[in-house]
Amino acid sequence: xxxxTGWIGYTIxxxxxxxxxxxxxxxxxxxxxxxxxxxxxxxxxxxxxxxxGGAFVYGxxxxxxxxxxxxxxxxxLAPEYGPRNSAQLExxxxxxxxxxxxxxxxxxxxxxxxxxxxxxxxxxxxxPFFIYYDANTNRSTGxxxxxxxxxxxxxxIPSITYNFKWNxxxx
Numbered sequence: 001x002x003x004x005t006g007w008i009g010y011t012i013x014x015x016x017x018x019x020x021x022x023x024x025x026x027x028x029x030x031x032x033x034x035x036x037x038x039x040x041x042x043x044x045x046x047x048x049x050x051x052x053g054g055a056f057v058y059g060x061x062x063x064x065x066x067x068x069x070x071x072x073x074x075x076x077l078a079p080e081y082g083p084r085n086s087a088q089l090e091x092x093x094x095x096x097x098x099x100x101x102x103x104x105x106x107x108x109x110x111x112x113x114x115x116x117x118x119x120x121x122x123x124x125x126x127x128p129f130f131i132y133y134d135a136n137t138n139r140s141t142g143x144x145x146x147x148x149x150x151x152x153x154x155x156x157i158p159s160i161t162y163n164f165k166w167n168x169x170x171x
Contacts, residue, residue: 006042013037028063028084035060053098053118061089067133070146077135077144089128089150094121113164124156 015033018025038058045051063085070079098118105112121127128150137144 003045004042005044006040008041009037009039011037023084026083028086029088031063031085033063033085049102049104051100051102053100055096056093057096058091058093061091061128062130063088064131066131066148067146070135070144072144079133079146089131092127094125094127094154095123096120097122110167111164112166113162116159116161116163118159118161120157120159121154122156126150126152126155129153 012035013033014035015030016027017030018027036059038056040056041054043051043053064087065084066082066087067079068082070077072078096118098116100114100116102112102114130151131148132151133146133148135144135146
């Protein structure tokens with residue numbers, strides 16, 4: 001209401017799966033199980049032409065099935081997995097900020113426009129999206145080790161957007 005507006009949304013949920021043919025029917029978290037999901041959005045009208053906006057998003061990490069061990073069969077790496085979806089990535093969170101400039105509408109031409117300057121993931125959080133494994137072999141000792149690598153997506157992304165809208169006269 002007034003110059004300051006916004007909203008808060010929170011969801012708590014639990015999503016599990018079970019299959020008779022997987023781990024003897026043991027229940028495990030679904031890959032898309034997100035126990036906590038929080039969004040906080042805030043807008044503030046600085047002037048009639050300038051609006052500041054911010055959004056904070058938080059969610060618990062994605063579930064995945066880690067490697068337990070590995071062995072070689074015919075020279076090829078054969079992984080042995082741990083229990084299904086028994087590990088979880090770190091929580092996902094980011095803060096987005098924006099400034100929107102809306103010049104006075106041209107009523108004669110039925111034209112409105114605005115400029116939006118925004119920064120997605122303003123504090124450049126490296127949110128993990130998935131993990132992959134790579135085998136490194138020391139040829140002199142013959143020892144092979146698996147190494148896990150986290151892949152992150154969407155670092156800090158600044159953007160500028162121009163929006164416009166016009167109507168035909170009489171509509």
